[in-house]
Amino acid sequence: MELLKEFMEVRGDIYSILSVPFYKELTAEYIDVLKKYLPVIKKLSLESGNSRFTDAVNRFEPILDAEFDKNLYDGEFSKLFLGVNKASHTGHTVTPHESVFLSPSHLVMQEPWEDVVEIFFNNGLGKDKTFKEPEDHITAEMSFMAFMSKKAAEHIAYGSAPEVIRCMEVQEMFLKRHLCSWVHLLADDVLRSSDLDFYKHFPKMVECFMEADIATMEQLKEELTTVS
Incomplete structure (x- = not known):
């Protein structure tokens, strides 16, 4: 169970990290954090057996090796999400x-x-007063997944298997009913609208991560139900 707890904590971190580029301008510090977690994401893609996920990570990975030009990234974010220019x-x-x-x-x-x-x-999950967007903003929805993953980790620490299973059921439901019903449309929209490789490939990687995560939740829920 300790491994499952660690997985849920890291998974929550990944959702939080991947939610950032849709909401605010990137920084060199954020790119460093993303570089740190990308090997973990790549490992998840390989373990998932989802070839679309693995391909999306492989396409995105070299982009992080390029020099980070904050003015370029800020300009692209403003154009994409703020309507500037x-x-x-x-x-x-x-x-x-x-x-x-x-x-x-x-x-x-x-x-x-x-x-x-x-x-x-x-x-x-209450409304974050510092977050000014509606709750169905992609960042808010991904933050909910992070919240529920961390909540599952807490219940694992308490030894409450029924609550862990419930957290997994909620996440699986939310992925199917909400995030995975529209993230592909968002990814395609950004791809059509962006000139920058980061934004062309990042949303597709997020889409594939979520697609694979449904299968992960289904598998973990089944395994935990069997042992409990």
């Missing part, structure tokens, strides 16, 4: 909210947002 490229701003991609109106804070808010509340 959008006329010089596609005329399109990426809006990383589930409601924008999946609701009939394609507006923020629609039906998907309402469901996400309820899920957060039911699982003890």
Whole structure:
């Protein structure tokens, strides 16, 4: 169980780290953290047997070897997510909210947002006052996965197998009902809109990580149910 606890803690870290580029400008310090965790992500891709995940990591990995140009990255973030200088490229701003991609109106804070808010509340995650975006922003949804993974690790430490299984069930449900229902659309949108290799390949790696994570949750839940 100690190995499972460590896995859940690291998995929570990965969700937190991968959520950052969709919400704020990157820094050299963040790139260093991403470099530190990328071997772990690559190991997960190989262990998953998901060839799309492994290919996405392999495509992204060399990009981190290039010199980090903060002005270049800041400009691309502003163009993609803030709509700055959008006329010089596609005329399109990426809006990383589930409601924008999946609701009939394609507006923020629609039906998907309402469901996400309820899920957060039911699982003890309150609104972060420093986070100004709606709860169905990709970063908020990934932060929920990090929160639930850390929560599972805490229950493992307490020896509460039923609560660990419940945390896994919630995460599997959230991936299927929310994140994995639209992250591929977001990844494609960023790919079409970006000129920078980092943003072209990073969202696809995130998409494939989540896709593989569903299978991981299913497997771990089954194993834990059997032994408990």
